[in-house]
Amino acid sequence: MTAASPTLPHRAGLLPDEAVRLLGHLGVDERIGRKLLAQAVGHARTDLDGVTDVKKTTLRAIAEATTAAPLQIVERELAPDGFLKLLIELPDGQRVETVRIPVPCEAPGADLSAFEGKEKKYIVCVSSQVGCALACSFCATGALGFTRNLSAAEIVGQVLAVKREADRPVRGVVFMGMGEPFLNYENVLRAAKILSHPSGGAIDGRAITISTAGIVPGIRRFTAEGHKHRLAVSLTQATPKKRLPLMPIERVHPTEELVAALHDHAKARRTRVLVEYVLLGGVNDAPEDAVALTKLLDPKLVKLDLIDVNGGVGGYARSTREARSRFLDVLAGDGGLPFGIRYSGGQDVAAGCGQLAAGELGRAPGPRIAP
Numbered sequence: 001m002t003a004a005s006p007t008l009p010h011r012a013g014l015l016p017d018e019a020v021r022l023l024g025h026l027g028v029d030e031r032i033g034r035k036l037l038a039q040a041v042g043h044a045r046t047d048l049d050g051v052t053d054v055k056k057t058t059l060r061a062i063a064e065a066t067t068a069a070p071l072q073i074v075e076r077e078l079a080p081d082g083f084l085k086l087l088i089e090l091p092d093g094q095r096v097e098t099v100r101i102p103v104p105c106e107a108p109g110a111d112l113s114a115f116e117g118k119e120k121k122y123i124v125c126v127s128s129q130v131g132c133a134l135a136c137s138f139c140a141t142g143a144l145g146f147t148r149n150l151s152a153a154e155i156v157g158q159v160l161a162v163k164r165e166a167d168r169p170v171r172g173v174v175f176m177g178m179g180e181p182f183l184n185y186e187n188v189l190r191a192a193k194i195l196s197h198p199s200g201g202a203i204d205g206r207a208i209t210i211s212t213a214g215i216v217p218g219i220r221r222f223t224a225e226g227h228k229h230r231l232a233v234s235l236t237q238a239t240p241k242k243r244l245p246l247m248p249i250e251r252v253h254p255t256e257e258l259v260a261a262l263h264d265h266a267k268a269r270r271t272r273v274l275v276e277y278v279l280l281g282g283v284n285d286a287p288e289d290a291v292a293l294t295k296l297l298d299p300k301l302v303k304l305d306l307i308d309v310n311g312g313v314g315g316y317a318r319s320t321r322e323a324r325s326r327f328l329d330v331l332a333g334d335g336g337l338p339f340g341i342r343y344s345g346g347q348d349v350a351a352g353c354g355q356l357a358a359g360e361l362g363r364a365p366g367p368r369i370a371p
């Protein structure tokens with residue numbers, strides 16, 4: 001298979017109106033634009049064979065002016081719990097990782113309550129940037145620094161890579177892979193639109209979750225634009241002074257502004273925002289850390305998603321059973337917060353939350369916020 005051309009427009013990244021704008025001179029109208037999207041994303045096809053009711057000469061001209069080449073899968077690693085990590089090479093040779101999450105998960109006791117349902121399906125965790133500038137201290141991607149944003153076609157392409165070989169339907173997408181989605185806002189939202197478009201991925205917009213480390217202007221814009229997609233915010237510490245060394249973005253967008261933005265989003269959308277909290281043993285798992293959370297967050301507007309730290313980045317250890325249970329007691333008590341414990345699978349193949357590094361750990365890091 002040939003690598004996608006970095007210069008020709010990619011059909012998996014073209015909404016029908018964009019196809020008209022870009023290819024109108026070839027006779028492409030909205031109707032043909034929808035057919036192109038259905039072929040490239042709905043059917044995950046890289047050719048134009050079988051596109052009906054369009055003149056052959058028009059299809060030939062479109063084929064010459066565009067590409068639908070797939071992203072290259074360089075490596076596949078399947079974990080015993082059914083999580084599959086794909087190492088993907090982009091057209092310019094940069095690499096990202098994508099995780100296929102089985103639902104219901106094969107692992108006993110796995111809790112993926114955000115995606116409840118009896119049907120066997122896959123959720124795809126996509127990357128939105130090569131590396132990341134935000135340098136969260138517990139994250140392998142953050143250790144790489146930032147290289148570049150992914151295009152909408154490259155984000156959609158990760159879902160297509162999973163879809164082409166999947167034995168179950170893909171019903172959800174989470175922007176929780178490499179990168180900060182709201183620092184690549186336009187392409188992320190365009191990819192989400194393509195993936196939820198009825199002629200495109202046809203994934204329920206509410207089954208697409210965008211997770212941010214706290215880019216407040218991005219959250220405000222996302223709220224104002226009224227998207228259906230779910231918002232998740234990574235907080236990981238409720239006390240700003242203690243959050244700063246864990247998540248340096250605190251210096252740019254302080255906790256107080258972040259929480260105001262996520263509460264406003266929840267009110268505007270009449271839904272709870274998912275607040276992610278990576279439990280770091282001996283660092284943010286004391287009862288007073290839980291009390292700080294209950295004081296900071298409105299229990300009617302959020303749901304706390306607790307995630308055990310993965311991997312060796314930052315030298316963190318998991319919470320002990322005792323510390324975790326004292327922490328949960330506070331959350332479950334009067335004035336506490338609704339919470340769930342996220343099963344972060346795929347750890348045997350470094351596909352868990354915070355472990356994605358595209359095999360690049362050890363190289364000189366790109367630009368990032370000073371920790």
Ligand code: SF4
Pocket residue numbers: 132133134135136139140141142143177178179180213354
């Ligand atoms: S946790 Fe997310 S925002 Fe933080 S460094 Fe990792 S990829 Fe970037």
